[in-house]
Amino acid sequence: MYELTINGKKHKLDVDGTMPLLWVLRDVVGLTGTKFGCGKSLCGACTVHLDGTPVRSCIAPISSVAGKSITTIEGLSPNGDHPVQKAWLEENVPQCGYCQAGQIMSAAALLEQNKNPSDSDIDLAMSGNMCRCGTYYRIRKAIKRAAELGRGGTR
Amino acid sequence: MTRPDFEEVLSVLYPDPDGGDRGVASTTEAMDRRTFLRISSVAGGGLLIAVSLPGCKSGQGDDKTAGNKDKNDKNTPTPVESEPLPTEPFEANAFVEIKPDNSATITVAKSEMGQGVRTTLAMIIAEELDLDWSKVVPQTAPTNPKKYGRQTTGGSASVRTGWKPLREAGARARAMLVAAAAQKLQVDAKSLKTDNGHVIHADSGRKLTYGSLTEIAAEQSVPETVVLKDAKEFKLLGKEHIGIDAADIVQGKATYGIDIRMPNMLFASIERTPVFGGKVKSFKADAAFTVAGVKKVVEVPATGPMANVHSGVAVIAETTWAAMQGRAKLDIQWDQGPHAKESSAGYRTAMERFVGGKGKELVNRLGNPDKVLAKAKGVVRARYDVPFIAHSTMEPMNCTAEVKGDRCLIRGPIQTPDLAPGPVGKALGIPPENVEVQISLLGGGFGRRLNLDYVVEAALVAKHVDVPVQVVWTREDDMTHDFYRPMAMHAIEASLDKDGYPEAWRHRMTTPAIRATIDPNAKDHGVSESNGASDMLYRVPNRSCEYTYLPSGVTRGWWRAVHTTHTTFAVESFIDELAEKAGKDPYEYRMHLIDELTVDRPKPNKEFPWDPARLKGVLKLAAEKAGWGKTMPKGRAMGIACGIDHLSYAAVVIELSTASGKPLIHRVVCAADCGPVLNPNGGRAQLEGGLVQGLSAALKEKITIVGGRVQQNNFDSYSILRINEAPTVIETHFANTDAHPTGLGEPSVPPTAPALANAIYRATGKRPRSLPIDLAIL
Numbered sequence: 035m036y037e038l039t040i041n042g043k044k045h046k047l048d049v050d051g052t053m054p055l056l057w058v059l060r061d062v063v064g065l066t067g068t069k070f071g072c073g074k075s076l077c078g079a080c081t082v083h084l085d086g087t088p089v090r091s092c093i094a095p096i097s098s099v100a101g102k103s104i105t106t107i108e109g110l111s112p113n114g115d116h117p118v119q120k121a122w123l124e125e126n127v128p129q130c131g132y133c134q135a136g137q138i139m140s141a142a143a144l145l146e147q148n149k150n151p152s153d154s155d156i157d158l159a160m161s162g163n164m165c166r167c168g169t170y171y172r173i174r175k176a177i178k179r180a181a182e183l184g185r186g187g188t189r
Numbered sequence: 190m191t192r193p194d195f196e197e198v199l200s201v202l203y204p205d206p207d208g209g210d211r212g213v214a215s216t217t218e219a220m221d222r223r224t225f226l227r228i229s230s231v232a233g234g235g236l237l238i239a240v241s242l243p244g245c246k247s248g249q250g251d252d253k254t255a256g257n258k259d260k261n262d263k264n265t266p267t268p269v270e271s272e273p274l275p276t277e278p279f280e281a282n283a284f285v286e287i288k289p290d291n292s293a294t295i296t297v298a299k300s301e302m303g304q305g306v307r308t309t310l311a312m313i314i315a316e317e318l319d320l321d322w323s324k325v326v327p328q329t330a331p332t333n334p335k336k337y338g339r340q341t342t343g344g345s346a347s348v349r350t351g352w353k354p355l356r357e358a359g360a361r362a363r364a365m366l367v368a369a370a371a372q373k374l375q376v377d378a379k380s381l382k383t384d385n386g387h388v389i390h391a392d393s394g395r396k397l398t399y400g401s402l403t404e405i406a407a408e409q410s411v412p413e414t415v416v417l418k419d420a421k422e423f424k425l426l427g428k429e430h431i432g433i434d435a436a437d438i439v440q441g442k443a444t445y446g447i448d449i450r451m452p453n454m455l456f457a458s459i460e461r462t463p464v465f466g467g468k469v470k471s472f473k474a475d476a477a478f479t480v481a482g483v484k485k486v487v488e489v490p491a492t493g494p495m496a497n498v499h500s501g502v503a504v505i506a507e508t509t510w511a512a513m514q515g516r517a518k519l520d521i522q523w524d525q526g527p528h529a530k531e532s533s534a535g536y537r538t539a540m541e542r543f544v545g546g547k548g549k550e551l552v553n554r555l556g557n558p559d560k561v562l563a564k565a566k567g568v569v570r571a572r573y574d575v576p577f578i579a580h581s582t583m584e585p586m587n588c589t590a591e592v593k594g595d596r597c598l599i600r601g602p603i604q605t606p607d608l609a610p611g612p613v614g615k616a617l618g619i620p621p622e623n624v625e626v627q628i629s630l631l632g633g634g635f636g637r638r639l640n641l642d643y644v645v646e647a648a649l650v651a652k653h654v655d656v657p658v659q660v661v662w663t664r665e666d667d668m669t670h671d672f673y674r675p676m677a678m679h680a681i682e683a684s685l686d687k688d689g690y691p692e693a694w695r696h697r698m699t700t701p702a703i704r705a706t707i708d709p710n711a712k713d714h715g716v717s718e719s720n721g722a723s724d725m726l727y728r729v730p731n732r733s734c735e736y737t738y739l740p741s742g743v744t745r746g747w748w749r750a751v752h753t754t755h756t757t758f759a760v761e762s763f764i765d766e767l768a769e770k771a772g773k774d775p776y777e778y779r780m781h782l783i784d785e786l787t788v789d790r791p792k793p794n795k796e797f798p799w800d801p802a803r804l805k806g807v808l809k810l811a812a813e814k815a816g817w818g819k820t821m822p823k824g825r826a827m828g829i830a831c832g833i834d835h836l837s838y839a840a841v842v843i844e845l846s847t848a849s850g851k852p853l854i855h856r857v858v859c860a861a862d863c864g865p866v867l868n869p870n871g872g873r874a875q876l877e878g879g880l881v882q883g884l885s886a887a888l889k890e891k892i893t894i895v896g897g898r899v900q901q902n903n904f905d906s907y908s909i910l911r912i913n914e915a916p917t918v919i920e921t922h923f924a925n926t927d928a929h930p931t932g933l934g935e936p937s938v939p940p941t942a943p944a945l946a947n948a949i950y951r952a953t954g955k956r957p958r959s960l961p962i963d964l965a966i967l
Contacts, residue, residue, distance in 0.1 A: 050481060050510075057510035061456065066448035067441020069632070070509075071583055072664040076904040079583055107441030114440040122439045126431040126870050129878055130303030131438035132445055132583040132632030157913035164904065166583045166633050167303045168881025170915035172874070 036100040040065070041109025051097035055089075056080045058096050059106060067107040067135050071164070078163030081136040082106050088143040090162075107135035110142060118142045121180035129167035137163045141177050150181055226358050228365055229407050231286065236366075236403035240283040240314075240358040283355065284328075285314060285362065291386050291400035292324040297351075300342040300604050301329075301434065302582075302634030303878070304934040305871035308433040310351050312868060316425045317359025317418060320399075321386035327433045329628055341605045343639050343747070348867065349836065349931050360415040368412075369405035370397050420865065420927075429870040434630065445632045446602030447587045447661060454589070454657040457650050458512035459489060460519050461501035461670055464897040465742035466526035468500040476518035477504050482511030486519070487653045489646060495707040496612040496645040497744055499670055503650045509661050528742025529897040533576065536676055536701070536894070539739055543699040544572065544680035548735025550715035552723040555788035556731030561693035565684030569770050572680045573759040575960040577673040577892040579901075580748055581909060584632020585667040588647035591657035595619045597648055598657070602631035604638040612641055613648045624648075635882070636747035640672045640707075665902040672746025673892055675700045676739075679722070679759035683729075689771025690782060693731040696722050698759070701741035703751070714738045716790050721756030721832060721939065726801050727764060728784035742897055749882060753834045753939035758887075758960065761830035761943030765950065775947065776812050776829050780805055797836050797929075803862045804831060806924050807840040810860035814922050815842035822846075825855070828948025830940035838862040838924070839936035841880065841944040847952050850967050852945070854884070854916045859940075862924035863931045869923065875933040876921040883941025885910035889961050 036047045040063060049062055054073075059065045059082070068091055071079030075090040082091045083105040110116050118141045128134045137160070144151055144159035151159070156177055165173070227239045284296040295311040307327040315325055363383055370388035371378040374395060382389050388397045399406075420427070437443040462468060474486035483506045491500035502519055506512035543549075562568055588601035590613075597617055599609055603626065610624035617624075631638055643662065651658040662670075677700045686692040702714035715723075715736025723734035748754060768778035783801045808831045812818075815827060824846050831840035844856040859876050866872045889908050893900045901907035921937075942960060950956040955966050 052514075053508070053510045057508055060448075061508040061510065064450065065441075066444075066450070069445075069583070070447060070585065070661070072904050074664070074903055074905070077583065077664075110440075114436065119439040123431055123435055126435060126874060128303075128432060128435050128438040129305075129874060130301075130583065130631060130633045131432075131434065131443055134438050135441045138439060153917060161911045161913040164583065164909060164911060166581055166635070166882070166909065168878035168885070168910070168915070169874070170881060170910075170912040171877050171917070171919045173912060174917065 036096050038099055038101060039103040041104070041106060047096065049096055052095050055082070055091040055094040055096055055099055055104065059091065065106050065108055069132055069135055071133065071136070077133070078140060079133050079136040081139040081163065083139060083143060086143070086146065088140050107139060110138065116142060117180040117183035118145065118176070120183055121176040124179055125172045125176040127169050127172040127176050129169055133163060133165045137165065137173055141173070141180065144177065145180055145184055149185060151177060226361050226411055228362060228409075228411065230404055234289045234403055236287045236399070236406050238285040238287070238358065238362045240354065283310070283314070283358070285318065287399045287403055289400040289403065291321060291398045292326065293320050293386070294326045294328045296328040299347050300606070300628050300631055300634065300638070302342070302604070302631035302638070304875060305432055305868060306342060306347045308430060308871055309348055309867050310355060311433060312425045312430065313352060313355040314359040316423055317356045318363045319383040319385065319424075322425055324386065325433075341607060341639070343604055343636065346932065349929065352930050356417050357415065360417055361412055364412045364415050365406045365409040366399055366402050368409045369402040372405055373397065373402065426867050427865065427869065430868050431870060444629050445584050446589070446600070446629045447584055447632070447659070449589045449600050449629055449659065451589065451591070451657040454659060455484060455505050455507060455654060456509040456512045457503045457505045457658050457660045458509065458516040458663065459501045459503040459646065459650070459660060459666070460516050460521060461499040461666065462523055462526070463669065464523070464525050464529050465531075465744065466528040466897070468524045468526060469502060470522040470524045472502050472522065473520040474502070476520065477515035480506070480511055480515040480518065482507035483515035485653060486515070487650060489649050492612070492616060492645060494709055496616065497640065497642045497706065498616070498646045498649065499642070503660070505650065505654060505658060512661070513663065525897070526742075531742050531897045532895050533676070533893045536739060536741060537678075540574070540676070540678040540699045543737035543739065544678050544697040548697050548699075548715070548737045550713060550736040550738075552715040552719050552734040552736050553788045553790055554733040555729075556693070558693040558695045558731040558733045561731045562682055562684055562695055565693065568682050568684050569767060570680070570682045571763055571766055571958060572678065573762055573958045574678040575676065575755040575758065577676050577743060577894070578748060578886055578890045579668050579671045579673055579892050579907060580633070580635045580637035580746075581668065581907070582631075582633030582635060582637055585664055586637070586643040586662040587660060588644045589657055589659040590647040590651035592617060592648060592652040593655065596623045597625070597651075599624065599626045599644055599648065601629060601644060601647070602638060603628050603644060604631065604634050605641060609641055609644050612645050616645045616649055617652055635749040636751070637672060640746055664904070668902050668907055669899040670744070672706060672744045674748035674754060675703060675745045677755040679755070681759060681763045683763070683767055685767065685771055689773055691727070691729045691767055694729040695732070696734045696759075697737075698722060698734070698756070699737040699739050701739045701743065701745055703745045703747060705738070706745045713791075718752055719756060719790065720751070721753035721834070722760055723790050724786060724799070725760050726784060726786055726799060726804055726833070727779075727782040728787065732788065743894060749879070750834045750935040750938040753832055754886065754942070757830070757832040757834075757939035758942045758946070761832065761940060762946050762956070762958065765828075765943070765947045766956070774818070776808065776817050779808060779829070779831065783808070799833055803838045803924070803926060803928070804833060806926070807831060807838045807860040807862050810922055810924055811840035811842050811858050814860065814920060815844065815856070815858040817842060824952055826948050826951035828944045828946065828951055830943035830947060832936070832939040834936040834939050836931040837933060837936040839876070839940055841937065841940040843944045843948045845945075845948050845952060847949070847967050850964055852949055852964070852967070856918040856920070857916045858920045858922070859937050860922045860924065861933065861936055862926055862928070863933050863936070864926055864928035865930050866923045866925060867930060872923065872933045873921045876937040877919050879935060879937030880919060880941050881910055881915055883938040884916070884945065887942035887945050887960055887962055888914070891961050
């Protein structure tokens with residue numbers, strides 16, 4: 035039995051300790067917003083926040099995150115109005131959208147640490163998140179826009 | 190004049206009972222076919238508008254309205270020709286439901302995979318209907334081939350085929366709402382106008398919502414003629430819109446195939462033959478059952494073409510993870526099959542031999558290039574080659590199936606839902622009409638999900654249990670069992686006249702043809718495989734294209750833009766080489782040579798003749814916007830390339846410099862002509878995505894075969910472009926011609942690789958002729 039907090043709610047989970055957090059979220063808890071992409075921490079689609087830090091949930095065994103607090107895309111903001119989510123809509127970033135939960139979680143974590151990221155800060159924080167539709171150009175713009183929104187800026 | 194290749198594919202996928210050619214002819218005929226429309230009231234007071242889109246059924250249409258096409262294409266307010274109500278059973282595949290609260294749901298039977306089809310098609314109908322866009326909600330259609338007909342999404346065809354019928358349907362429904370308001374207000378319909386979901390009587394200042402008119406509107410007869418809006422009157426089309434699903438996506442609420450959840454469902458993971466064409470000889474499953482949650486282990490039989498399900502063993506369990514863990518404990522003995530000795534190196538040797546001599550198929554010929562080349566001095570010769578590449582959609586293949594008795598429900602991320610019942614029914618031994626298919630959002634498609642292997646496979650697993658089963662492919666499964674963009678090799682030879690322009694051009698190419706994967710008996714592969722080469726628009730008085738088919742056990746498929754991903758690389762690199770030899774500017778050289786297609790491929794498409802002026806138009810626009818010809822510091826240069834793909838035109842200019850052995854891309858400029866741009870924001874996104882995917886293929890992607898199996902298996906061994914490698918400046922421009930609208934999902938891909946290679950050559954003097962570009966040559 036593992037206890038952890040997911041999006042502010044406490045969960046007691048009776049699962050194999052080796053089961054990665056990703057599959058616990060998707061198949062046991064029923065939160066499918068976090069996506070499976072590679073299973074090897076190579077693509078970033080499964081990114082969630084673990085006590086505020088972005089982690090790849092596909093390689094994090096549930097036993098290693100017991101007692102911790104997890105935030106998924108479903109819990110990033112109460113009404114989908116996190117500055118990153120707002121900026122993502124303003125820039126119309128998503129195409130197929132499958133990787134975007136991971137992109138948004140990585141971007142939100144970046145902006146938490148760095149209110150005004152440079153291009154190379156963005157490269158560093160986001161290069162672990164792949165997008166096959168090729169939305170990188172808009173992701174970069176949206177992160178800068180989210181930074182503005184986070185600082186109270188308007189367009 | 191060349192018909193789009195995808196239509197050829199469809200003609201294979203949709204067997205024609207008459208044995209005739211149902212390629213583009215039937216689709217374009219269908220486009221001129223009269224719109225079928227039914228309007229009825231629904232329980233709760235709403236109004237349901239049902240539209241029968243073309244391509245749903247064969248044999249419905251005729252050519253009577255063909256004369257209207259040109260007029261309508263120019264968006265002039267043209268009365269649509271009168272038509273009788275349908276006499277055949279009505280089969281709608283697009284619906285608009287206007288509700289009493291004035292909200293509207295729009296259901297279009299197309300698969301959304303990031304190309305924006307749900308947004309664009311809804312915009313077309315909402316435009317003519319004057320709906321309140323803020324209250325439009327998209328819905329995914331259930332799939333039933335009998336009811337909905339052809340729903341396959343691909344070949345950049347959705348806008349092209351939906352444009353006219355959706356506009357007509359919207360205009361007719363609008364006219365009925367106006368008639369209803371006229372009846373209610375006791376005024377002449379001509380005194381009424383519509384806006385944002387309302388009918389307005391300006392004289393009296395009265396305003397009625399559509400939602401309040403639904404019952405009376407349903408009683409009106411469908412008008413025989415309607416007037417379509419002039420493009421100047423458009424309120425939605427041509428304006429900036431974000432994706433209709435974007436708000437759900439950014440909140441993690443969008444449902445992809447892998448997110449489908451059903452009561453009591455189980456999950457499965459399949460160990461498939463690692464060698465193409467291999468088969469399970471025997472297996473031991475005891476160890477798999479030691480994993481908690483594993484329920485059942487079943488063998489999955491190979492189906493052969495067309496579905497191409499691989500032989501394998503499936504572990505069915507309570508969670509995806511348990512299924513994967515159980516699968517890892519399987520002990521399987523494999524029969525390696527007939528392809529176990531095939532390799533990329535072996536293919537390459539054969540390909541070099543093929544292009545070194547006369548091709549087996551002569552695709553087309555003009556004049557006598559052999560004779561001219563034999564006599565010419567200073568023949569320019571070059572070879573280009575590309576490897577197999579994978580689609581690598583971010584959502585790995587998956588499908589959910591439930592088999593109950595002689596019925597099957599399929600739910601998943603599918604590009605060809607209407608094609609699924611046939612092969613699923615065949616695999617299960619049940620009638621196709623007993624197979625229901627529901628599509629989810631697709632986490633990327635790029636052509637991968639046109640093949641139905643993963644759908645049929647899910648049904649073959651689900652038949653062993655009495656609950657729904659979701660088969661989830663790992664990334665390794667997805668990468669090693671894709672339908673790859675084929676390897677290709679091109680050898681081109683040309684001689685120049687005294688002015689430096691090509692006098693003769695002989696193009697010899699070879700591929701393991703895509704079509705042979707689904708139809709091993711198909712012949713004449715050269716016709717479709719040479720799309721982009723045999724039908725290029727450069728004026729050469731003596732030219733030929735020869736093709737040789739390379740057999741291979743590797744499954745091949747349609748990868749975004751398909752054949753032009755390699756033919757355009759070869760042609761656009763070679764034309765640059767000729768310009769270089771002639772001492773001319775590569776942009777001017779192209780502009781001078783682009784001309785009418787003087788020698789066609791067989792089976793031409795007469796509905797969408799290629800227009801050299803449009804190709805020149807995008808080339809000029811891209812060159813102008815990029816500042817082609819400006820002086821640049823040493824080591825910095827631009828490369829240019831253009832092409833036609835899926836009936837749309839595009840040109841790309843890439844500006845780069847090389848530092849520490851790597852190309853540093855400063856700027857990518859793309860110009861495209863797809864006719865009117867219906868949603869510029871979504872259109873730009875498609876071009877941007879195509880440029881990035883094109884760069885990824887040009888710089889990084891390569892699948893290699895050894896021992897009949899794929900060597901790469903995840904994003905560590907097969908890398909795709911990441912944000913730190915992607916261009917930070919991308920500029921996209923539209924020609925906005927008044928041609929019939931065509932797609933934007935694919936045309937920016939083909940010119941990208943040659944523009945990059947040409948830029949590298951101009952910056953370094955070293956010409957890449959092989960993809961992915963070997964950076965060691967820099």
